[in-house]
Amino acid sequence: MSQFPGKTQRQISDKRRLLGLIEPANGPASRTSDRAVPRSLGNQTIKLQKESPINKILKPQVKVQKSYDDEEKRWRQCMIASATRTLAKHHDEMAKDAKIQPLAVRLTAIAGSFRSAEDVISVSDPLVKQLENVVNELTVELAGGKPNLPRNGQRGKAANANHRARGSRDKRRQHEYATVQQLWEKEPKQLATLVVEDRLSDIEQRRQPELPPGDQVRDLYNGLWGVEETTFFPPDWEETVATRVGVVDINPIQLGTVEKRYRRLKTHTAAGPDKVAKKDIRRTARILLTAIFNICLGIGFYPESWKRNRTTLIPKDGKDLTVAASWRPITVSSILARLFSGVIDESLRGNIELSRAQKGFTHDEGAAQNVSLFRQTLKAMKEEQGGTCSILDISKAFDTVPHGALVPALRRLGVAPYIAEYVDYVYQDCQTVLPSTTEEIKISLKRGVKQGDPLSPLLGTQSSTHY
Numbered sequence: 001m002s003q004f005p006g007k008t009q010r011q012i013s014d015k016r017r018l019l020g021l022i023e024p025a026n027g028p029a030s031r032t033s034d035r036a037v038p039r040s041l042g043n044q045t046i047k048l049q050k051e052s053p054i055n056k057i058l059k060p061q062v063k064v065q066k067s068y069d070d071e072e073k074r075w076r077q078c079m080i081a082s083a084t085r086t087l088a089k090h091h092d093e094m095a096k097d098a099k100i101q102p103l104a105v106r107l108t109a110i111a112g113s114f115r116s117a118e119d120v121i122s123v124s125d126p127l128v129k130q131l132e133n134v135v136n137e138l139t140v141e142l143a144g145g146k147p148n149l150p151r152n153g154q155r156g157k158a159a160n161a162n163h164r165a166r167g168s169r170d171k172r173r174q175h176e177y178a179t180v181q182q183l184w185e186k187e188p189k190q191l192a193t194l195v196v197e198d199r200l201s202d203i204e205q206r207r208q209p210e211l212p213p214g215d216q217v218r219d220l221y222n223g224l225w226g227v228e229e230t231t232f233f234p235p236d237w238e239e240t241v242a243t244r245v246g247v248v249d250i251n252p253i254q255l256g257t258v259e260k261r262y263r264r265l266k267t268h269t270a271a272g273p274d275k276v277a278k279k280d281i282r283r284t285a286r287i288l289l290t291a292i293f294n295i296c297l298g299i300g301f302y303p304e305s306w307k308r309n310r311t312t313l314i315p316k317d318g319k320d321l322t323v324a325a326s327w328r329p330i331t332v333s334s335i336l337a338r339l340f341s342g343v344i345d346e347s348l349r350g351n352i353e354l355s356r357a358q359k360g361f362t363h364d365e366g367a368a369q370n371v372s373l374f375r376q377t378l379k380a381m382k383e384e385q386g387g388t389c390s391i392l393d394i395s396k397a398f399d400t401v402p403h404g405a406l407v408p409a410l411r412r413l414g415v416a417p418y419i420a421e422y423v424d425y426v427y428q429d430c431q432t433v434l435p436s437t438t439e440e441i442k443i444s445l446k447r448g449v450k451q452g453d454p455l456s457p458l459l460g461t462q463s464s465t466h467y
Helices: 008-016 054-060 070-089 093-096 102-111 119-120 125-144 155-187 188-197 200-205 214-225 237-242 256-264 283-299 335-349 366-383 402-413 417-426 454-467
Strands: 306-313 325-331 430-434 440-447
Touching: 070 093, 070 102, 070 283, 070 417, 093 102, 102 125, 102 283, 102 430, 125 283, 125 335, 155 188, 214 430, 214 440, 256 283, 256 335, 283 335, 366 402, 402 417, 402 454, 417 454
Parallel strands: 306 430
Antiparallel strands: 306 325, 430 440
């Protein structure tokens, strides 16, 4: 310690571990597979990827030995233990659900396979595959229930025709009601004219505008999301991280936390590509998801099905809608993934300290505070010596966040490295599907954060601040 005055032994060890100078006690372990995992998970010997912030700063020419400290091992074991306790505590309740009970039994066996810290950090591929199968089968079960069907699961031709007609009428009425509400809020005079002249039937003609052509959509979003971006970091980010390593992690997820986040979901929130809606996630499924979330964090696993997204294009007011850039993209994944992201976001926000200057995407009345501050500033400028105000609007701010900036941004907030790297792993190999007039277009998400995911505001604001 005499060589590093003013630094504690813990800070020195964390710094050396960050730089890859501490080797594991048992030496490097061999890779069991080529599957993508976070850099802190599963494999002791790793090669830094191109997008790694450490790779860009240090430019190592050799493999870096990953060391798991005791704190990280304890945290991972706690996550698995919490999953086991949740399954055991609610065993009787889940046993009453014939569809969930077999999945709960399999998940209990998976959690029971992790008997030591070494089992957790060196999880085998077959075990990961079993967990992925449980998640997939749960998704199919939640999305597959169709109420009011005959017992044989089929309708006659007449019933099908009536069902389609009824659905068409319902959609038309919903559209007309929504249009009337929109006119009342934005164009009340036009609505009054339609009522007086008995022309409310004209509302039926006010349909959703036609989507832009497929080639425009493909070119725009391939250039926006499908291109990796070089990340430039502030010169002091490494020193800042060295003094704040391991400050914030995620506590074991409890059923009450999942229930609270579930209640915050809007009743008619959009379903993801898997078609699972909020109403489909019954109580026993939420118990199972609580255990799944803990296991995923404990072993550093994120289901591939949750990396598949669906993008909806929303028209911008007053824009030429024949141009793809005149539509606002909203990207959503499975509602199960969004529930998981919401739990992570809530846990992180409860422990990190954001800048006092940040007013957006917080639980405070940030907009009101900014308006009040701006009014006071204008008043002072008028009464005193004048001045100049400027407003900076960052174009496509969330759409162009480099994924390489996620880890440094979270680390600067004091987030533990294994949590920051897990979030980075969540964004690896993501894809989305966009609509157009001609076809559905698949795009790889190589940069940007998903507008529609609860974790995106935190990632977007902090990454934009720190790169």
